[in-house]
Amino acid sequence: MPCCSRYAMNSISGRCVSQHRFATPAFPLAPSASLCKTFSQWHCAVGFRANIEMGFLRRKSMTAMLHLIATTIALIAMSGSSSRNADQRYPPLLQMGEAYAEPTQEQKLWALGTCAVLTESNRVRHDMLGGSDRSPKNVKACQDILAKWWGDNNREDLLGTLKWIEEGGHRRIFDEFARDLSAATPAQLALIRRRVAANPTISNRVEIALKYKDEFGRKSIAAWDYDRYVSLCGWGYIAGYLSEEEAWQRIMPAARLLQKTFDSWKDLGNNHVVGREFWSWKHTQERGDLTRKSYEKLLTDPSSPWVLLKWDTDLSPKRESRPPTQPAAGTR
Numbered sequence: 031m032p033c034c035s036r037y038a039m040n041s042i043s044g045r046c047v048s049q050h051r052f053a054t055p056a057f058p059l060a061p062s063a064s065l066c067k068t069f070s071q072w073h074c075a076v077g078f079r080a081n082i083e084m085g086f087l088r089r090k091s092m093t094a095m096l097h098l099i100a101t102t103i104a105l106i107a108m109s110g111s112s113s114r115n116a117d118q119r120y121p122p123l124l125q126m127g128e129a130y131a132e133p134t135q136e137q138k139l140w141a142l143g144t145c146a147v148l149t150e151s152n153r154v155r156h157d158m159l160g161g162s163d164r165s166p167k168n169v170k171a172c173q174d175i176l177a178k179w180w181g182d183n184n185r186e187d188l189l190g191t192l193k194w195i196e197e198g199g200h201r202r203i204f205d206e207f208a209r210d211l212s213a214a215t216p217a218q219l220a221l222i223r224r225r226v227a228a229n230p231t232i233s234n235r236v237e238i239a240l241k242y243k244d245e246f247g248r249k250s251i252a253a254w255d256y257d258r259y260v261s262l263c264g265w266g267y268i269a270g271y272l273s274e275e276e277a278w279q280r281i282m283p284a285a286r287l288l289q290k291t292f293d294s295w296k297d298l299g300n301n302h303v304v305g306r307e308f309w310s311w312k313h314t315q316e317r318g319d320l321t322r323k324s325y326e327k328l329l330t331d332p333s334s335p336w337v338l339l340k341w342d343t344d345l346s347p348k349r350e351s352r353p354p355t356q357p358a359a360g361t362r
Contacts, residue, residue, distance in 0.1 A: 122252050122291045124196050124259075130279050131347035138278070140343045141285035142264070143295070143335035145257040147302050150324035151317075156335050159277060160264035172268040180262070185271040188262065192280065195259045200309055201250035207235055208243035208250075234311035242304055252291055253298045254305020256284045286345050295336035299325045 133141065139157060142149070146156055154161030162168040176182040180191050214222060219240075226232040263280045266272040272280075292298040303325050307314045314321075328334045 122248070122287050124256070124287055125283055126196070126280075129347065130275075130282075132275075133278060133282055133345075134348055136339070136343060137282070137285075137345055137348075139335060140339050140345065141260060141278075141281050143339055144253075144285055144288050144298065145260040145264075146328050146335055147299055147321060147325050148257060148261050150328060151320055159274065160268035162268065164268055168268055169270060172265040173270075176262075176265055176269055176271075182266075182271075185266075188266045188269075188271045192259060192262060195255050195262075199255035200305060201252055201255050203235075204239060204246075204251045204305070204308055207239035211236065211239055212243065230311045234314070235308055238304065238308045246301065246304075249291055249301065251301060251305035251308060253288060253301035254309065256288055257298075257302050259284050282345065289341070289343075289345055294341050296329060299328060299336070 138159075142156060142159070149156050149161055152161065160168075160172060162171075176188060180187075182188040182191055211219065211222075222236065223233070226236055260281050263272060263277040263284075267274055267277040288298060292301065303321055306321055307318060328336045331337060
């Protein structure tokens with residue numbers, strides 16, 4: 031799921047944080063100021079955050095990808111698409127700072143069920159925060175996962191990754207594709223497809239955005255983002271970067287958001303699977319079948335949290351609430 035968050039390309043998580051700027055490739059038409067602004071947005075969004083299976087993309091590959099994206103945006107600009115606000119936030123938005131009450135056991139199990147596809151794929155437990163107990167072996171394993179795949183080597187890194195998801199994650203990238211492709215004419219779409227055909231990563235994103243943009247609408251690929259958010263909080267707890275209470279303080283708002291956004295476990299799970307396919311063509315080829323089989327198993331297996339727990343389980347606080355804990359900065 032993770033990536034190297036401090037460098038030019040976050041490997042698995044997909045956050046682009048380097049201050050380095052690649053040269054903007056030539057456009058078929060003279061780009062407008064708004065188009066240049068859009069390209070800048072896409073440059074900062076092209077990283078890939080996903081789950082434990084991802085690897086590092088090389089700078090050369092990223093440069094080629096940026097060239098394809100810039101060309102695609104320029105083609106779409108021929109239709110006169112309107113400029114967008116660089117600070118625009120994409121729904122659904124996570125509501126943090128809510129009064130906190132310790133969730134019930136049923137609420138905890140429901141919340142952990144939101145990341146069940148990833149949990150099932152990784153063959154860990156659905157009923158434990160982080161998928162396992164905090165044995166020394168599991169502490170080290172989660173620290174390695176966070177470091178290798180997300181570039182998170184301490185508490186500060188992890189909080190930065192969670193913030194990246196809160197502020198847009200991969201759904202921001204999906205929405206950029208969806209909006210730009212919606213502005214293109216059939217002739218322009220045909221041209222775009224020809225231009226990106228040699229790059230399966232971008233071609234895959236174009237096709238998935240075209241297929242699901244209307245169906246998903248404002249949901250975007252929120253399950254893909256926030257399912258991993260829940261997993262990250264669990265791994266952060268096992269790794270020692272978050273206390274158990276801090277993990278649940280973040281998980282429960284994400285669980286309520288997902289319940290409000292989606293209609294059923296099936297709806298949520300399908301969104302996760304499609305989000306993963308959008309994120310990486312390569313890893314879909316390698317392990318996409320496992321992800322889909324995990325999703326399908328969760329829909330019918332008698333021991334599945336999706337079978338055992340009703341979708342409309344009440345997630346509202348049950349006890350006297352208090353403001354969320356404000357942890358000391360720099361704690362690891």
